[in-house]
Amino acid sequence: MDHVIFVLNGPNLNLLGTREPRLYGTQSLAEIEAMLVKRAATHKVKLDLRQSNHEGVLVDWLHEALAKAAGVIINAGGYAHTSIALRDAVAALPIPVIEVNMTNVHAREPFRRQSLIAQVARGSISGFGALSYGLALDAAASLCKGAGATPAPNQIQ
Numbered sequence: 001m002d003h004v005i006f007v008l009n010g011p012n013l014n015l016l017g018t019r020e021p022r023l024y025g026t027q028s029l030a031e032i033e034a035m036l037v038k039r040a041a042t043h044k045v046k047l048d049l050r051q052s053n054h055e056g057v058l059v060d061w062l063h064e065a066l067a068k069a070a071g072v073i074i075n076a077g078g079y080a081h082t083s084i085a086l087r088d089a090v091a092a093l094p095i096p097v098i099e100v101n102m103t104n105v106h107a108r109e110p111f112r113r114q115s116l117i118a119q120v121a122r123g124s125i126s127g128f129g130a131l132s133y134g135l136a137l138d139a140a141a142s143l144c145k146g147a148g149a150t151p152a153p154n155q156i157q
Contacts, residue, residue: 001044002044002045002046002069003044003045003070003141003144003145004045004046004048004068004069004070004071005040005045005046005047005048005049005070005071005072005129005137005140005141005144006034006048006050006053006061006065006068006069006071006072006073006074007047007048007049007050007062007072007074007133007137008050008051008058008061008062008072008073008074008075008076009026009029009049009050009051009052009074009075009077010051010052010053010055010058010075010076010077010078010079010080011052011053011054011066011073011077011078011079012052012053012077013029013075013077014029014053015144016028016029016032017029017031019106021035021095022102023102024102024103024104024129025102025129025130026151027129027130028050030040030054031045031130032130032133034136035130035133036049036133036137037049037137038133039137039138040137040141041078041123043137043138043141045137045141045144046069047137048068048069054064055079055083055085055086056085057072058076058079059086059089060084061090062086062089062090062092062093063089064072065093065095066092066093066095067093069095070095070096070138070144071095071097071098071135071141071143071144072090072093072096072097072098073093073094073097073098073100073133073137073140074090074097074098074099074100074117074121075099075100075101075102075133076099077096079116079117080099080115080116080118081082081114081115081116082116083116083117084116086116087116087117087118087119089118090117090120090121091120092107095144096122096139096140096143096144097114097117097120097121097122098121098122098123098124098125098136098139098140098143099117099118099123099124099125099126099136100124100125100126100132100133100136101115101124101126101127101130101132102126102127102128102129102130102132102151103126103127103129104126104127105127106127107124114121122139125137
């Protein structure tokens, strides 16, 4: 059976390709998703690709991942820095969660330098534009298949 990885995108990511292209590049979310689908085939995993501008919808999808996904890739957009609800939903997952940021958040405004999601995600990939998603998929697919079996941060005490 193929593993299913949820790829969840938060607010404003539907505007990729036209939103601040000097920061986020010119690839649309649809183009990034098409690249991910091809890459997923090489890993023999299936993707469930979703985008919402609404925090509660993202929380619901994380809850759904409990029953349907072997891993999650999430670009929470601005919610990464503000949403305790998303942080807590990620912390509740016993599956690997990889956070994605297209830009290097540590080289941007001070408020972007802290991610509530990163505190509980298995790992974070940032600064490589659309390639960040591909790197996250490589990591998630590997983790879903049992490689790198160290506990997630929320499981370390």
